[in-house]
Amino acid sequence: MCTMSVEKWGLFEVELTGPTEGNPFVDVQLSAEFKNGDTTIKAPGFYDGDGTYKIRFMPSVEGEWSYASKSDSSALDGQTGSFTCTAPAEGNHGPVRVRNQHHFGYEDGTSYFSFGTTCYAWVHQGDALEEQTLKTLETAGFNKLRMCVFPKDYIFNKNEPEYYPFEKQGDGWDFSRYDIAFFHHLEKRVAELGALGIEADIILFHPYDRWGYAKMAHEEDYAYLRYVVARLAAYRHVWWSLANEYDFMLKDKPMEVWDHFFEIVQENDPYDHLRSIHNGNVTMNYDHTKPGVTHVCVQNWDVKRMREWRDAYGKPVIDDECEYEGNILRNWGNITARELVHRYWICIVYGGYAGHGETYEHPEDILWWSKGGVLVGESWPRLKFLRGIVEEGPAEGIEPFAGSFPWGRTAGGGCGNYRLIYFGEHQPKRFGNGLPEEGRYEADVIDTWEMTVETLGTFEGQEPIELPGRPGLALRIRPVEG
Amino acid sequence: MCTMSVEKWGLFEVELTGPTEGNPFVDVQLSAEFKNGDTTIKAPGFYDGDGTYKIRFMPSVEGEWSYASKSDSSALDGQTGSFTCTAPAEGNHGPVRVRNQHHFGYEDGTSYFSFGTTCYAWVHQGDALEEQTLKTLETAGFNKLRMCVFPKDYIFNKNEPEYYPFEKQGDGWDFSRYDIAFFHHLEKRVAELGALGIEADIILFHPYDRWGYAKMAHEEDYAYLRYVVARLAAYRHVWWSLANEYDFMLKDKPMEVWDHFFEIVQENDPYDHLRSIHNGNVTMNYDHTKPGVTHVCVQNWDVKRMREWRDAYGKPVIDDECEYEGNILRNWGNITARELVHRYWICIVYGGYAGHGETYEHPEDILWWSKGGVLVGESWPRLKFLRGIVEEGPAEGIEPFAGSFPWGRTAGGGCGNYRLIYFGEHQPKRFGNGLPEEGRYEADVIDTWEMTVETLGTFEGQEPIELPGRPGLALRIRPVEG
Numbered sequence: 016m017c018t019m020s021v022e023k024w025g026l027f028e029v030e031l032t033g034p035t036e037g038n039p040f041v042d043v044q045l046s047a048e049f050k051n052g053d054t055t056i057k058a059p060g061f062y063d064g065d066g067t068y069k070i071r072f073m074p075s076v077e078g079e080w081s082y083a084s085k086s087d088s089s090a091l092d093g094q095t096g097s098f099t100c101t102a103p104a105e106g107n108h109g110p111v112r113v114r115n116q117h118h119f120g121y122e123d124g125t126s127y128f129s130f131g132t133t134c135y136a137w138v139h140q141g142d143a144l145e146e147q148t149l150k151t152l153e154t155a156g157f158n159k160l161r162m163c164v165f166p167k168d169y170i171f172n173k174n175e176p177e178y179y180p181f182e183k184q185g186d187g188w189d190f191s192r193y194d195i196a197f198f199h200h201l202e203k204r205v206a207e208l209g210a211l212g213i214e215a216d217i218i219l220f221h222p223y224d225r226w227g228y229a230k231m232a233h234e235e236d237y238a239y240l241r242y243v244v245a246r247l248a249a250y251r252h253v254w255w256s257l258a259n260e261y262d263f264m265l266k267d268k269p270m271e272v273w274d275h276f277f278e279i280v281q282e283n284d285p286y287d288h289l290r291s292i293h294n295g296n297v298t299m300n301y302d303h304t305k306p307g308v309t310h311v312c313v314q315n316w317d318v319k320r321m322r323e324w325r326d327a328y329g330k331p332v333i334d335d336e337c338e339y340e341g342n343i344l345r346n347w348g349n350i351t352a353r354e355l356v357h358r359y360w361i362c363i364v365y366g367g368y369a370g371h372g373e374t375y376e377h378p379e380d381i382l383w384w385s386k387g388g389v390l391v392g393e394s395w396p397r398l399k400f401l402r403g404i405v406e407e408g409p410a411e412g413i414e415p416f417a418g419s420f421p422w423g424r425t426a427g428g429g430c431g432n433y434r435l436i437y438f439g440e441h442q443p444k445r446f447g448n449g450l451p452e453e454g455r456y457e458a459d460v461i462d463t464w465e466m467t468v469e470t471l472g473t474f475e476g477q478e479p480i481e482l483p484g485r486p487g488l489a490l491r492i493r494p495v496e497g
Numbered sequence: 498m499c500t501m502s503v504e505k506w507g508l509f510e511v512e513l514t515g516p517t518e519g520n521p522f523v524d525v526q527l528s529a530e531f532k533n534g535d536t537t538i539k540a541p542g543f544y545d546g547d548g549t550y551k552i553r554f555m556p557s558v559e560g561e562w563s564y565a566s567k568s569d570s571s572a573l574d575g576q577t578g579s580f581t582c583t584a585p586a587e588g589n590h591g592p593v594r595v596r597n598q599h600h601f602g603y604e605d606g607t608s609y610f611s612f613g614t615t616c617y618a619w620v621h622q623g624d625a626l627e628e629q630t631l632k633t634l635e636t637a638g639f640n641k642l643r644m645c646v647f648p649k650d651y652i653f654n655k656n657e658p659e660y661y662p663f664e665k666q667g668d669g670w671d672f673s674r675y676d677i678a679f680f681h682h683l684e685k686r687v688a689e690l691g692a693l694g695i696e697a698d699i700i701l702f703h704p705y706d707r708w709g710y711a712k713m714a715h716e717e718d719y720a721y722l723r724y725v726v727a728r729l730a731a732y733r734h735v736w737w738s739l740a741n742e743y744d745f746m747l748k749d750k751p752m753e754v755w756d757h758f759f760e761i762v763q764e765n766d767p768y769d770h771l772r773s774i775h776n777g778n779v780t781m782n783y784d785h786t787k788p789g790v791t792h793v794c795v796q797n798w799d800v801k802r803m804r805e806w807r808d809a810y811g812k813p814v815i816d817d818e819c820e821y822e823g824n825i826l827r828n829w830g831n832i833t834a835r836e837l838v839h840r841y842w843i844c845i846v847y848g849g850y851a852g853h854g855e856t857y858e859h860p861e862d863i864l865w866w867s868k869g870g871v872l873v874g875e876s877w878p879r880l881k882f883l884r885g886i887v888e889e890g891p892a893e894g895i896e897p898f899a900g901s902f903p904w905g906r907t908a909g910g911g912c913g914n915y916r917l918i919y920f921g922e923h924q925p926k927r928f929g930n931g932l933p934e935e936g937r938y939e940a941d942v943i944d945t946w947e948m949t950v951e952t953l954g955t956f957e958g959q960e961p962i963e964l965p966g967r968p969g970l971a972l973r974i975r976p977v978e979g
Contacts (some may be wrong), residue, residue: 421827
């Protein structure tokens with residue numbers, strides 16, 4: 016007898032054969048209970064076409080697990096089995112969780128500092144471009160990707176996708192029947208991100224649509240959510256983003272519907288993956304204090320407000336659209352690389368996180384922000400450099416300094432005697448604020464654009480430190496060891 | 498018999514001889530009524546030392562004027578005379594007034610677009626430096642100067658002034674006796690600014706003081722205000738700034754005292770010169786809706802809020818301290834030249850005005866922002882260039898476009914079919930928002946740093962205009978003539 020095994024936080028899949036008549040997506044209820052000692056976890060199953068049903072499970076405890084299926088179809092009910100959950104492989108740190116109130120960490124305790132980018136519709140571009148996107152992501156330095164389930168209809172996005180999420184019905188769609196090829200393809204791409212160590216920030220709804228997916232009936236939305244969650248929740252690197260720009264869909268999906276979406280996702284995801292939602296208009300932040308929201312997503316160019324959002328919501332904040340590097344006509348997509356690097360640093364030093372995107376005009380409309388492909392801008396290597404700086408810093412993450420003077424003008428934060436002060440458009444020849452009051456410390460000046468770190472020596476007391484006096488610099492203070 | 502004459506908005510001065518006993522500053526009341534036809538204006542007089550009393554008057558109507566003095570001293574009472582008010586000389590446009598709600602204009606109807614700089618304590622630096630400052634101002638392109646009456650004690654400002662505003666009394670001062678040499682010197686410098694066409698934005702109080710001038714009794718403050726106003730109000734180019742950073746003085750001068758200062762200035766100034774007051778902390782804007790305030794002064798780095806201030810106060814707004822170009826350790830004084838030019842453009846295009854200052858470290862602590870001298874930075878020629886752009890534009894001034902998208906991200910404003918769109922950190926390759934719906938227009942791209950204007954041709958309709966796609970550009974739209 017061969018014992019099946021799966022690594023901790025890996026994906027274990029039970030495959031069953033069941034009824035094909037009627038509409039199995041609607042007619043058949045399926046789940047399974049997975050047990051390890053006192054732990055019992057109920058995981059939802061789903062129909063995978065051609066009489067195949069699946070239940071996916073992500074074990075988070077090593078050792079022996081058993082399971083038993085439950086279904087209103089006798090062919091699927093009471094199926095049992097067992098497997099061994101082994102130690103996680105190298106590089107597998109489990110799902111990302113909220114940690115230290117305003118920060119994140121992997122479940123195994125490893126720090127996770129979110130450096131995300133955006134390729135909304137990358138899984139709808141065909142294999143050649145999608146594989147190029149993966150190749151780019153392999154070395155780009157990002158560890159999260161915002162991506163939509165549904166294809167995108169928008170400026171620069173007029174191409175038809177290869178797959179559609181629902182089965183065709185005449186000229187339209189049967190919103191109660193999911194297209195299996197679509198989801199197999201989606202899952203393949205999601206899994207490939209996981210293999211690269213990139214969290215998949217799955218956007219479940221968005222307004223940019225010509226197929227009708229943005230205007231389904233609420234019950235169809237609910238069923239779709241349950242189906243997607245049943246399929247994807249066992250991937251440890253999945254995050255749920257309820258929407259891109261939910262506020263542009265309020266006419267069809269009023270606020271209470273969004274609230275209910277959060278409930279459905281939370282109820283159907285046994286692993287409690289991170290959940291948030293992304294606004295369009297800067298005045299329309301979702302009420303991220305709601306209990307179903309694990310962390311804050313905002314779209315806002317005004318990154319100096321980061322501390323305000325942290326305080327208002329008391330959760331980790333990602334400004335995942337602080338405008339994109341690019342040159343298109345829309346002003347959310349035409350800031351300079353320097354400006355994006357600048358905004359990113361401000362978010363980080365103020366104790367938050369930011370998001371990257373690239374929107375340069377392209378002769379074939381292949382813009383990274385939506386379709387992926389290659390990165391042509393200049394911000395991404397600087398953000399990779401910044402990620403390195405942050406990962407060398409305190410594991411707990413950076414907490415911003417309080418107060419309006421000087422920290423409303425110059426971004427400063429730290430953790431213990433570790434300090435990171437980002438001057439940006441300020442170019443002091445010397446600086447004394449925010450230095451530790453006691454102890455001996457080492458000061459480095461970081462050129463955020465040139466990506467250099469220059470050690471200024473060691474210091475004691477709060478005498479102002481001499482600086483080069485040019486823009487785009489940061490000052491890093493670390494206690495001298497020993 | 499010789500008839501005296503003075504140009505319209507010129508300074509006519511009546512000089513009388515009166516009592517020297519006691520304290521003439523306190524003991525003697527003096528004023529005069531000036532009449533021209535139905536117009537009667539009462540102007541305050543003041544003691545000018547050595548038994549000399551003066552009444553200054555700025556006529557704003559051409560023709561024959563007569564006057565009669567009033568005093569509780571018989572030697573000064575009932576003195577009469579007459580003079581002719583002639584047409585204003587070239588370059589004399591009268592005092593600056595509020596116009597078109599959010600803008601300014603000279604009394605003769607000429608537009609006045611405020612491009613101010615700051616030399617707080619320049620009149621306290623001795624003749625050599627003061628004359629150098631005037632020489633610099635002659636060609637620097639600024640048309641307003643923020644300057645304090647009192648000397649300044651602060652970082653970089655430890656030198657003693659040559660003159661003090663009050664007579665010495667033992668180790669201290671007699672706050673009821675003004676130093677005549679001090680005021681003669683002040684007036685000379687004020688007059689020299691006038692000759693350069695520069696408005697003197699006279700700061701009446703400020704907190705940076707080691708002599709006790711910031712902590713006089715309220716009655717002493719009131720008397721000082723009446724004296725300064727009596728001396729200076731007849732200079733057509735004087736503006737009253739009640740304070741630099743009034744909020745840092747609230748412990749000694751609570752809010753009702755500031756309100757009363759406004760009343761005193763207003764009551765004693767027959768010409769109703771512009772009046773405002775400057776905050777220190779960004780949360781402490783004065784309530785500029787108060788009726789004595791003619792225009793808004795704010796200190797705020799966050800210039801993208803300009804439209805908010807315009808709306809909140811309904812008056813012209815000058816962000817006269819949006820941080821200074823420089824490299825000193827304080828972060829209000831170390832932004833790059835590019836950043837200051839950027840902020841200035843944003844203020845202008847959003848229908849407001851801004852202020853310049855320079856704070857570069859100097860081996861002898863001669864920083865322009867306080868002491869004057871020479872300009873060493875790179876923003877001032879760009880602001881002069883911007884002033885030229887604005888003066889070529891609509892006489893009524895620029896009104897900002899409303900709404901958050903796209904105008905919360907990209908500054909845009911105009912007047913009729915004249916449009917000025919400032920992209921700043923945005924670098925679109927084409928742009929279509931804010932173009933006139935009808936008519937044929939000419940489009941120019943302005944490089945705000947390189948100070949170039951390139952004509953892109955003429956356009957019709959709202960097709961996006963192609964742009965160079967680099968930062969720091971503005972787009973100017975003007976109707977094609979004829």
